[in-house]
Amino acid sequence: MASITFKNVSKVYPGDVKAVTDLNLEIKDKEFVILVGPSGCGKSTTLRMIAGLEEITQGELYIGDRLVNDVHPKDRDIAMVFQNYALYPHMTVYKNMAFGLQLRKVPKDEIKRRVTEVAKILDIEHLLDRKPKALSGGQRQRVALGRAMVRNPQVFLLDEPLSNLDAKLRTAMRSELIKLHKRLETTFVYVTHDQIEAMTMGDRIVVMNDGFMQQVDTPQNLYNYPANLFVAGFIGAPQMNFLDAIVKVEGGETIVDFSGNYQFTLTGEKAHKLKPYAGKVVVAGIRPENIKIPEAGELSDYKTKALVEITELMGSEIYVYLDCYGEKLICRTPSDTIVTPDSRIEIAFDINKMHFFDKETEKAICH
Amino acid sequence: MKQSRRSIIISYIILAFATAIVLLPFFWMLVSSFKSQRELFAYPPKFFPSVWKWENYRQVLNAGRITFFEMFLNSMKVTIPVVVFNIIFSSLAAYAFARIEFPFRKFLFMLFISSMMIPSAVTMIPRFLLFSNLKLVDTYAPLILPSAFGTAFSIFLLRQFFMTIPVDLEEAAVIDGCGKLRIWATIMLPLSKPIIATLGVFLFQGSYNDFMNPLIYLNTDTKFTVQLGLASFRNSFSTRYDLIMAGSMLALIPVLVIYILCQKYIVRGIVMSGLKG
Numbered sequence: 090m091a092s093i094t095f096k097n098v099s100k101v102y103p104g105d106v107k108a109v110t111d112l113n114l115e116i117k118d119k120e121f122v123i124l125v126g127p128s129g130c131g132k133s134t135t136l137r138m139i140a141g142l143e144e145i146t147q148g149e150l151y152i153g154d155r156l157v158n159d160v161h162p163k164d165r166d167i168a169m170v171f172q173n174y175a176l177y178p179h180m181t182v183y184k185n186m187a188f189g190l191q192l193r194k195v196p197k198d199e200i201k202r203r204v205t206e207v208a209k210i211l212d213i214e215h216l217l218d219r220k221p222k223a224l225s226g227g228q229r230q231r232v233a234l235g236r237a238m239v240r241n242p243q244v245f246l247l248d249e250p251l252s253n254l255d256a257k258l259r260t261a262m263r264s265e266l267i268k269l270h271k272r273l274e275t276t277f278v279y280v281t282h283d284q285i286e287a288m289t290m291g292d293r294i295v296v297m298n299d300g301f302m303q304q305v306d307t308p309q310n311l312y313n314y315p316a317n318l319f320v321a322g323f324i325g326a327p328q329m330n331f332l333d334a335i336v337k338v339e340g341g342e343t344i345v346d347f348s349g350n351y352q353f354t355l356t357g358e359k360a361h362k363l364k365p366y367a368g369k370v371v372v373a374g375i376r377p378e379n380i381k382i383p384e385a386g387e388l389s390d391y392k393t394k395a396l397v398e399i400t401e402l403m404g405s406e407i408y409v410y411l412d413c414y415g416e417k418l419i420c421r422t423p424s425d426t427i428v429t430p431d432s433r434i435e436i437a438f439d440i441n442k443m444h445f446f447d448k449e450t451e452k453a454i455c456h
Numbered sequence: 457m458k459q460s461r462r463s464i465i466i467s468y469i470i471l472a473f474a475t476a477i478v479l480l481p482f483f484w485m486l487v488s489s490f491k492s493q494r495e496l497f498a499y500p501p502k503f504f505p506s507v508w509k510w511e512n513y514r515q516v517l518n519a520g521r522i523t524f525f526e527m528f529l530n531s532m533k534v535t536i537p538v539v540v541f542n543i544i545f546s547s548l549a550a551y552a553f554a555r556i557e558f559p560f561r562k563f564l565f566m567l568f569i570s571s572m573m574i575p576s577a578v579t580m581i582p583r584f585l586l587f588s589n590l591k592l593v594d595t596y597a598p599l600i601l602p603s604a605f606g607t608a609f610s611i612f613l614l615r616q617f618f619m620t621i622p623v624d625l626e627e628a629a630v631i632d633g634c635g636k637l638r639i640w641a642t643i644m645l646p647l648s649k650p651i652i653a654t655l656g657v658f659l660f661q662g663s664y665n666d667f668m669n670p671l672i673y674l675n676t677d678t679k680f681t682v683q684l685g686l687a688s689f690r691n692s693f694s695t696r697y698d699l700i701m702a703g704s705m706l707a708l709i710p711v712l713v714i715y716i717l718c719q720k721y722i723v724r725g726i727v728m729s730g731l732k733g
Binding site: 140141142162163167168169171172173175176177178179188189192193236 | 622624625627628629630631632633634638642643646647
């Protein structure tokens with residue numbers, strides 16, 4: 090059993106700097122949870138509170154059923170992988186991995202057995218006699234993982250472990266970490282600011298901002314049903330497009346009007362949920378892939394015109410940067426679409442995929 | 457940028473000249489140690505002795521009530537404890553100042569550092585009275601104790617170095633199960649080898665070359681250190697410069713040996729503290 094439970098946890102640094110405010114979160118046993126958010130959002134602090142490297146100012150933290158607020162890091166049965174690996178430079182790889190076990194008075198034979206076994210899994214057997222400075226970034230990363238693994242901890246804490254690797258290695262290590270999680274069957278808590286890592290690796294993602302937890306959900310749900318403007322803007326690349334719109338109710342129909350330039354009539358649930366906002370400004374959000382460039386003759390009720398500013402060919406797709414009545418939009422379209430910069434084109438919104446947010450509370454109204 | 461050949465040659469000439477200026481007295485000491493007393497003061501001065509007097513060295517080694525080697529042992533009885541204890545206690549204090557949060561940490565550190573500003577002459581007499589009341593005069597204690605429990609300079613130097621060691625390493629050690637004392641012993645000290653070697657040489661040299669304190673506190677000539685022994689070649693009746701030169705040459709050897717042993721660390725220590733400090 091190694092679930093992790095935060096009950097109204099807050100962390101305030103001296104000088105009344107609030108790093109984390111009133112966090113309630115339950116991480117299930119064997120779950121791979123990602124803490125994601127921009128820098129300074131409190132994600133690292135949250136991880137360090139689990140590790141016991143930061144004291145908890147308020148609230149309760151449980152690992153399993155045990156209240157660990159005042160438990161020393163070494164007695165929490167956790168292991169941590171640091172962003173810069175934090176390998177002891179004066180010790181060989183073997184010693185780095187064995188150090189924690191030695192301190193726990195594990196018999197020598199047992200240490201040797203475990204270190205060799207883990208080294209085999211991570212494919213670093215041939216490096217055991219080397220010192221960290223003789224290793225490449227990827228190898229150091231593996232050693233850091235190995236050091237955590239030999240301890241057989243209940244919880245793995247990973248603090249941006251891939252951010253120091255080059256792009257290619259990062260992709261490779263990403264899938265290796267997923268495999269490792271399956272193999273080890275332990276709880277993983279992983280901090281990153283990289284949303285691709287978050288989307289691809291986690292069972293669930295915790296999005297944080299300014300010390301507040303914004304939303305916890307599966308990657309799919311976060312993407313499709315963001316709870317507020319921050320999550321909508323943070324998850325997804327390129328970013329979701331946001332447009333201000335006025336809600337009008339005319340003759341029983343709900344209409345969203347985009348600054349008088351174009352307007353769409355809504356149907357179904359969206360119409361129903363936006364009705365109370367009649368006369369108010371809401372924020373409409375649409376992902377770049379949900380803006381289409383219709384072929385000639387293709388019909389759509391949700392069309393408008395835009396000026397193509399620039400295009401970026403990404404290989405399989407093109408990012409088209411548009412100016413739609415003064416609003417900047419990004420559209421993602423298959424690379425066989427023909428768009429020429431500085432031309433005026435028609436664009437069509439996939440209205441079913443349009444999100445609406447309350448302008449004041451920034452909370453989602455409907456998806 | 458590639459330096460031109462001419463500028464390299466010029467800089468070598470300047471460096472060679474400067475080196476010669478620095479080494480000349482040392483060289484003069486070396487050749488003088490083989491001269492006879494008369495030749496030493498010959499006018500015009502002669503660079504090399506007409507006869508190489510190895511006799512000087514034999515005389516120095518066996519002069520006085522105790523041999524040179526015994527004086528050397530006495531020096532070590534003072535110097536080794538000073539170096540060892542100073543490094544242990546200074547690094548403990550430095551670790552606390554560098555990494556442990558406690559009230560008035562900054563203030564206490566500044567207070568400590570400011571003690572370097574007090575000239576030693578000011579504390580000389582009170583210190584003597586103190587040791588005299590403790591009945592420790594004519595023992596090695598007054599030479600060892602004042603610096604054994606850490607000195608401001610050592611603490612300052614080590615603290616600055618400790619602060620450059622990434623905190624992550626320490627946190628990793630905490631998670632691995634280390635307490636503060638073990639972090640100090642297994643992480644901080646091994647990583648600070650360069651600065652400890654540098655400090656060790658400074659301390660060794662300082663204590664070994666110290667003349668004033670042994671002169672004040674040691675009365676019995678069998679307890680004399682090397683530096684006091686050298687001075688005893690000079691008395692009210694005559695000064696044996698030839699023997700002083702030979703003795704100085706011998707006295708230099710330990711410092712040179714220590715320096716050569718630690719040299720690679722010292723250069724690195726100075727470079728590292730320069731870059732990161």
